[in-house]
Structures are given as C-alpha cells and as structure tokens.
Amino acid sequence: MFDFFKKKPFQPEHEETTEQVDTALTEAQVAAQSWSERLKQSLSKTRKQLGNQLASLFGGGKIDAEVYEELETILITSDVGVNATKNLLADIKNRVKVQSLDDTVQLKAALKEAMSDLLTPLQKPLDTSGQKPFVIMLAGVNGAGKTTSIGKLAHAFQAEGKSVLIAAGDTFRAAAREQLQIWGERNNVHVVSQTSGDAAAVMFDAINSAKAKNIDIVLADTAGRLPTQMHLMDEIAKVKRVMDKALPGAPHEVLLVLDANTGQNAVTQVKTFDDALGVTGLVLSKLDGTAKGGVIAAIAEARPIPIRYIGIGEGIDDLRPFIAADFIDAMID
Numbered sequence: 001m002f003d004f005f006k007k008k009p010f011q012p013e014h015e016e017t018t019e020q021v022d023t024a025l026t027e028a029q030v031a032a033q034s035w036s037e038r039l040k041q042s043l044s045k046t047r048k049q050l051g052n053q054l055a056s057l058f059g060g061g062k063i064d065a066e067v068y069e070e071l072e073t074i075l076i077t078s079d080v081g082v083n084a085t086k087n088l089l090a091d092i093k094n095r096v097k098v099q100s101l102d103d104t105v106q107l108k109a110a111l112k113e114a115m116s117d118l119l120t121p122l123q124k125p126l127d128t129s130g131q132k133p134f135v136i137m138l139a140g141v142n143g144a145g146k147t148t149s150i151g152k153l154a155h156a157f158q159a160e161g162k163s164v165l166i167a168a169g170d171t172f173r174a175a176a177r178e179q180l181q182i183w184g185e186r187n188n189v190h191v192v193s194q195t196s197g198d199a200a201a202v203m204f205d206a207i208n209s210a211k212a213k214n215i216d217i218v219l220a221d222t223a224g225r226l227p228t229q230m231h232l233m234d235e236i237a238k239v240k241r242v243m244d245k246a247l248p249g250a251p252h253e254v255l256l257v258l259d260a261n262t263g264q265n266a267v268t269q270v271k272t273f274d275d276a277l278g279v280t281g282l283v284l285s286k287l288d289g290t291a292k293g294g295v296i297a298a299i300a301e302a303r304p305i306p307i308r309y310i311g312i313g314e315g316i317d318d319l320r321p322f323i324a325a326d327f328i329d330a331m332i333d
C-alpha cells in the first residue's frame with residue numbers, strides 16, 4: 001500500500017537540459033517544470049490514445065464533416081464520454097465559425113480552448129484555512145487509492161507546517177488500519193483507530209481528540225464500497241452525520257477518490273457518492289499507466305465538482321493539486 005520509500009525521485013531524461021535550466025531558473029520554477037515533465041510522462045498512455053490520434057487528424061487539410069466525425073470517434077474512444085464529446089464538438093464548431101478557421105492544424109488550439117473552458121472551472125485548490133480542525137473525509141470504491149492518498153496528503157500538510165491526525169475509519173479491513181498505524185508512528189502523525197468495527201465511533205473519537213490536541217487537519221479514511229451496496233452507502237452517510245455531531249460543520253471536505261483506470265465507471269461513482277454524501281472535491285488517482293485520462297472531461301460534464309488533486313504514482317510526492325492547463329498540455333500536446 002505505502003510504497004513511498006521504495007521509489008527513486010524523478011530523474012529528468014536529459015540531465016544537461018536540467019543543468020542548463022538550473023542556472024537560469026529559480027528552484028521553484030525548476031520544481032514546477034519537473035512536475036509538469038512528470039505529469040507528461042505519467043499521462044503518456046492517455047496522450048498516446050488521444051494526442052497521437054489527434055496529431056494525425058490535425059495534420060493539415062480542410063475542416064469538413066468527415067474531420068468532425070473522426071474527432072468525435074477519437075474523443076469517445078478516449079473515454080471523454082458521449083455528452084462531453086457532443087458539447088466539446090459544438091464548442092469547437094462554434095470557434096471554427098467565429099474565428100473563421102479553415103485548416104485542421106487550427107483545430108488543435110480550438111480543442112484545447114474548449115477543454116480548458118470545461119476543466120478550468122474545476123481547478124479550485126482545497127483551502128483548509130477556515131476551520132480548525134479542518135476535517136477531510138475520504139470516500140471511494142475498494143482500492144481506489146484512499147489510504148495511499150491519505151499518506152500523501154498527510155505528508156503534504158505536514159510540509160506546510162500543519163499538524164495532522166488520521167482517523168482510521170476503514171473498520172472492514174484490519175490491514176488498512178494497521179498500515180495507517182505503522183505509517184503514522186513513523187511519520188509522527190497520530191492515528192485514531194478502534195478494533196470495534198464501528199466507523200462512526202472512530203470518527204467521533206478522532207474529531208474530539210483533534211479538538212483536544214489543537215490539530216489543524218483531520219484525514220478520515222473510510223472503507224471502500226461499491227455504489228451498488230446500498231447498505232454501505234447508508235452507513236457512510238451515517239458516518240458523515242456523526243462527524244457533524246462531533247464538530248458542527250464537519251466534514252468540511254468530502255473527497256471522493258476515483259481510480260482513473262475505471263474509465264466511464266468513474267462517472268457513475270461520482271454521481272452515486274455525490275447523491276449519498278454531497279461530494280465537495282475529487283481526487284483522480286492512478287493517472288500514470290492508464291490510457292483513460294480523458295475521463296476527466298466526462299466527469300466534468302456529468303458533475304462539475306472541483307478536482308482537488310491528481311495522483312500519478314505510488315510515491316509520497318505523487319499527489320498534486322489539479323492544474324487544468326498543465327493537464328490539457330500533458331494529455332494533448
């Protein structure tokens with residue numbers, strides 16, 4: 001689960017390039033640059049699926065019905081989804097008309113602009129400054145990456161100088177609880193857990209403990225569940241209500257973790273968890289190694305919930321805030 005310490009830090013492919021850049025750019029600029037390089041590398045399968053096909057379509061020539069038809073097929077087969085594809089095409093056709101575009105070479109910019117209009121509104125970084133403790137509940141199907149994301153988030157918040165407490169609310173999987181305990185001990189993060197099997201009780205204890213200890217952030221893990229398991233969806237809604245009893249207004253963020261590999265199924269997950277819980281933010285995990293990154297557009301179309309973070313690996317630094325322009329560049333360029 002926590003493969004954080006095994007991974008080597010990212011090595012740029014061309015050492016000389018980094019050295020040259022080093023002298024000219026600040027450390028922060030270099031870090032930002034290597035992250036966007038990493039993002040590109042991680043989205044390479046999606047780019048192969050989407051970007052390479054688009055590259056041949058946008059190679060030059062007249063824009064006609066056949067081009068639009070092919071564009072539609074590429075988008076749909078790249079997990080963009082039927083509705084998002086339809087709306088993106090309408091947007092592109094409008095741009096072609098308004099800007100009097102006539103060559104397919106110009107379509108790439110039009111598509112990127114249309115994608116940007118769809119995805120940029122979802123670029124809303126999580127602001128935890130308004131509450132103390134700020135309680136973040138993580139939900140999702142089994143194996144989506146909740147527990148791993150908790151480790152990554154704890155690390156990121158600690159790096160910002162914030163104190164973190166973890167509520168090990170996955171009472172179904174003893175291994176998940178134990179892993180969190182071990183990880184918490186190693187990283188100086190207090191983990192509240194119980195062997196009783198009552199997730200709501202764990203949350204209640206954790207929030208009270210965070211209040212007593214003057215903790216900044218509570219990260220609440222929950223057991224994985226399928227949207228079709230109605231009793232478990234009811235259970236997680238109850239867990240949420242109990243949090244509000246322990247601290248009125250909590251949880252302040254309900255993060256749904258989605259495995260990008262699940263493609264269109266992620267859209268169903270968003271709808272069902274949102275209906276049951278009122279999801280306030282998304283984590284799109286495992287974007288590395290999937291060709292289905294286009295699903296981000298389908299999600300944006302179906303439920304425009306802010307994408308707080310994207311996950312591109314198992315390393316502790318592999319979760320970052322979502323930046324629409326970087327994502328679109330990595331997916332299409």
Ligand SMILES: Nc1nc2c(ncn2[C@@H]2O[C@H](COP(=O)(O)OP(=O)(O)OP(=O)(O)O)[C@@H](O)[C@H]2O)c(=O)[nH]1
Nearest residue numbers: 142143144145146147148224285286311312313314
């Ligand atoms: N490649 C890759 N693997 C990831 C990423 N995020 C999580 N994983 C891996 O996905 C697997 C499942 O992650 P977990 O964090 O255990 O998932 P979970 O949602 O807590 O699972 P349950 O406790 O079963 O509900 C682990 O092997 C993680 O290392 C990611 O962004 N990229």
